[in-house]
Amino acid sequence: MAWLAICVASTAAVAAPLEEFEPVTVPMQVVRVAAHSYYVQGQAGVVSSANEGFNSNAGFVVTTDGVVVFDALGTPALGHRLAELIAQTTSQPVRRVIASHYHADHIYGLQAFERRGVEVWAHERVRDYLATDAPAARLKERRESLFPWVNEKTHIVVPDCYLGEDTVFKMGGLTFHVMHAGPAHTAEDLMMMVEEDGVLFVGDLMFTGRIPFVADADVSSWIQAIDRVLKFKPRIVVGGHGPDSTNAVADLAMTRDYLVYLREQMSAAFEDGLDFDSAYQRIDWSRFAALPAFDAANRRNAYQTYLNVEREALSAAKAPKPR
Numbered sequence: 001m002a003w004l005a006i007c008v009a010s011t012a013a014v015a016a017p018l019e020e021f022e023p024v025t026v027p028m029q030v031v032r033v034a035a036h037s038y039y040v041q042g043q044a045g046v047v048s049s050a051n052e053g054f055n056s057n058a059g060f061v062v063t064t065d066g067v068v069v070f071d072a073l074g075t076p077a078l079g080h081r082l083a084e085l086i087a088q089t090t091s092q093p094v095r096r097v098i099a100s101h102y103h104a105d106h107i108y109g110l111q112a113f114e115r116r117g118v119e120v121w122a123h124e125r126v127r128d129y130l131a132t133d134a135p136a137a138r139l140k141e142r143r144e145s146l147f148p149w150v151n152e153k154t155h156i157v158v159p160d161c162y163l164g165e166d167t168v169f170k171m172g173g174l175t176f177h178v179m180h181a182g183p184a185h186t187a188e189d190l191m192m193m194v195e196e197d198g199v200l201f202v203g204d205l206m207f208t209g210r211i212p213f214v215a216d217a218d219v220s221s222w223i224q225a226i227d228r229v230l231k232f233k234p235r236i237v238v239g240g241h242g243p244d245s246t247n248a249v250a251d252l253a254m255t256r257d258y259l260v261y262l263r264e265q266m267s268a269a270f271e272d273g274l275d276f277d278s279a280y281q282r283i284d285w286s287r288f289a290a291l292p293a294f295d296a297a298n299r300r301n302a303y304q305t306y307l308n309v310e311r312e313a314l315s316a317a318k319a320p321k322p323r
């Protein structure tokens with residue numbers, strides 16, 4: 001493992017006025033999962049005004065030399081609330097925020113941490129994502145769907161450090177392993193193991209108790225990434241959505257089973273020459289239909305998987321035949 005992060009100097013402190021952060025009324029509680037590791041758990045289901053955008057989790061680890069935060073929630077207001085709760089838990093300052101991936105529901109809260117001395121780390125593939133039109137389109141959508149918590153003052157925070165390789169760092173006597181787990185849920189997925197606590201933060205590799213969001217995913221690599229997570233034998237896994245898990249095998253199994261089912265069913269349908277609509281209708285979804293977020297996510301997930309399968313079939317057809 002090596003230090004290959006490319007860091008840019010933090011720009012001058014952005015002393016944002018407090019009115020930048022709309023009041024939050026949705027309840028948020030700190031859960032302690034190990035001696036130094038904590039998280040807040042977003043509400044089940046998808047982002048909505050009812051949950052004020054609080055549908056994802058964020059973790060933090062308190063050391064004797066500062067706090068490491070893992071993900072920052074889906075609005076600046078929620079990030080600000082998280083920062084307040086951290087300040088109530090410890091007098092240590094936040095030194096570093098690591099973004100598991102750059103989906104809006106995990107990073108708009110970075111704005112609340114964007115202060116001198118707080119470094120934002122993300123995987124280098126985030127740079128590719130930020131170069132597309134997608135972040136601005138998503139922000140426009142969220143300014144409507146999550147107003148007033150996402151508003152004209154909301155901006156996308158660019159990472160200070162881009163990680164190119166798996167990285168280990170020490171802070172305040174604790175050992176942090178930051179590892180690239182993508183391409184899985186996204187190209188840029190990072191996970192973070194806190195060695196002394198046996199706690200693994202996995203971002204959206206694990207969705208506990210709900211249908212995962214697959215739209216930007218590479219499903220077969222995601223299945224492999226889950227198998228890699230299981231090899232770490234963490235005592236506790238904190239995912240990007242849903243409660244923490246003390247039984248990673250069972251909880252990751254649900255995400256894994258769903259992904260395997262998507263993959264198998266869509267491959268079979270593609271081989272049978274079915275178009276997506278006919279394939280979707282043919283498949284028996286009853287195993288998963290009662291889970292939260294099924295109605296919102298399943299059809300898109302299935303479509304994304306169908307496209308994955310189709311793309312793989314096309315590139316296999318184009319590959320030179322072995323002699």
Ligand SMILES: [Zn+2]
Nearest residue numbers: 101103185204
């Ligand atoms: Zn995500």
